[in-house]
Amino acid sequence: MSPLFQPLKKYLETQQSKMANIVPNRKKVLDSFSDAILQSFETRQKANLLFVCTQNSRRSQISQAFAAAIPQYFDLPGIKSFSGGTTISEFHPNAIQALETCGFRLENQGPPRNPKYSIRWADGTPALLAFSKKFQDQPNPTSEFVVILVCSQADESCPYVSGAEARISLPFEDPKSADDSENPLARYLQTCDQIASELLYTFQEVKRKL
Numbered sequence: 001m002s003p004l005f006q007p008l009k010k011y012l013e014t015q016q017s018k019m020a021n022i023v024p025n026r027k028k029v030l031d032s033f034s035d036a037i038l039q040s041f042e043t044r045q046k047a048n049l050l051f052v053c054t055q056n057s058r059r060s061q062i063s064q065a066f067a068a069a070i071p072q073y074f075d076l077p078g079i080k081s082f083s084g085g086t087t088i089s090e091f092h093p094n095a096i097q098a099l100e101t102c103g104f105r106l107e108n109q110g111p112p113r114n115p116k117y118s119i120r121w122a123d124g125t126p127a128l129l130a131f132s133k134k135f136q137d138q139p140n141p142t143s144e145f146v147v148i149l150v151c152s153q154a155d156e157s158c159p160y161v162s163g164a165e166a167r168i169s170l171p172f173e174d175p176k177s178a179d180d181s182e183n184p185l186a187r188y189l190q191t192c193d194q195i196a197s198e199l200l201y202t203f204q205e206v207k208r209k210l
Contacts, residue, residue: 002122002123002124002125004069004072004103005103005104005121005122007103008069008102009103012069012196015193015200018193021197022198022201027201029168029169030170030198030205032168033146033170033202034202034203034205036146036166037049037146037202037203040165040166041206044144046078046079046080047078047079047080047146048080048082048141048146049067049079049081049082050081050082050135050141050147050148051067051148052083052084052086052148052149053085053149053150054151054153054157055088055089056083056084056088056089056091056134056135057090057091057092057095058188058191059174059175059191059195061083061092061099061130062095062195063083063150063195064081064082064128064130065104065119065121065130066192066195066196067079068080068081068119068128070196070200070203071203072121072122072125073200074204074206074207075207076207079203082141082145083133083135084133084136084137086134086157087134088134089114089132090131090132091115091117091130092179094179094185094188096117097185098175098192099119099192101189102196104119104121105120106120107120114131114132115131116129116131117130117131135147135161142162144165145164146166146168147161147164147166147167147168148168148170149167149170149171150170150171150172150195151171151172151174152171172195175187175191
């Protein structure tokens with residue numbers, strides 16, 4: 001696997017050092033998440049992860065990006081990440097700026113409305129194409145995937161997701177509340193920090209148990 005961009009690698013190293021701050025109740029959910037990934041590996045030697053929030057604009061996009069980069073950080077091939085919503089909006093600019101601050105490289109591919117963004121985390125690795133979509137829409141998987149509900153509203157709206165082999169409820173506070181504040185980036189980076197540290201914990205457990 002290609003090495004991660006150095007700023008992103010340093011960011012993940014910092015967040016990995018904060019994993020001890022994850023509270024026991026969250027660790028219990030993350031352990032279930034890692035077990036679901038391991039079960040998928042045992043069955044088919046790969047795992048597809050679908051992150052879902054309401055608008056597929058912030059938390060699910062951030063989660064998808066980190067769930068693409070962190071397996072490479074741990075040299076864990078065979079994991080693919082996807083995201084979707086219960087409605088369609090647009091990949092929010094504040095979420096894009098936060099990911100860039102963490103060390104990802106994003107490029108707007110158009111069109112003007114609901115544009116597609118290429119997300120890169122390493123040279124020589126295919127880019128992730130990110131845009132707002134419903135969780136049932138292509139290119140998301142329709143079977144043999146783990147669904148992760150990253151907001152409480154999506155969790156309530158999706159009591160059952162067809163085709164999912166495991167369902168994980170892992171809500172994060174919505175950084176949208178800071179959009180009209182003087183410094184929304186700070187709040188978005190807090191969201192990135194939590195998502196990154198919890199996914200680092202999850203994939204480290206997968207690596208340890210494989």
